[in-house]
């Protein structure tokens with residue numbers, strides 16, 4: 001007879017689920033955790049106080065605004081250690097006034113970290129730029145690429161005169177960088193910094209997947225420009241030379 005102290009059930013009690021610690025690597029991530037341990041040991045061996053210093057501060061001189069493409073890792077390309085470059089990445093390295101994420105990164109980099117340089121870094125063979133060149137794309141990615149697609153229409157006359165589709169794509173990657181630097185130069189965070197005399201230089205760079213080299217598109221800006229004239233001059237200089245990837 002049941003004494004009422006325990007619930008009556010016909011189903012057998014299932015065995016408890018094995019507890020998986022969130023700190024233990026699932027199989028798929030095993031190699032990453034192994035690599036991480038090796039890396040941390042190597043950093044400690046080369047500089048015993050490396051992590052102590054990182055914990056106490058970060059004072060990067062650079063903000064990198066690049067593409068999310070896995071082949072363009074910011075720190076590695078320019079040989080900078082953790083703590084030396086602040087990074088924002090998105091598809092096709094865009095600076096959008098309505099992108100709160102990007103705007104917050106830029107504002108924090110300028111106002112709190114006092115970075116001296118902001119680099120917009122495009123790359124040849126960018127899938128986002130190629131998709132925008134091909135025309136309207138459905139879905140969220142297509143929505144995200146609308147601005148790049150618009151730039152494609154702004155420069156349509158000169159782009160359409162390029163017979164080689166690869167050269168046209170290279171040129172579009174370069175144009176996108178210049179247009180993004182132009183957008184950057186108009187942001188309130190940037191203009192306010194220049195107006196209060198804070199040293200800040202903007203750069204437009206492009207990376208070659210095929211040779212691992214970074215090229216300067218010659219679009220550096222260190223003061224509030226007369227934006228339209230600056231943009232015109234930057235574009236004129238770009239069209240005056242062959243794409244750097246050729």
Ligand SMILES: [Zn+2]
Nearest residue numbers: 067069126127
């Ligand atoms: Zn890309």
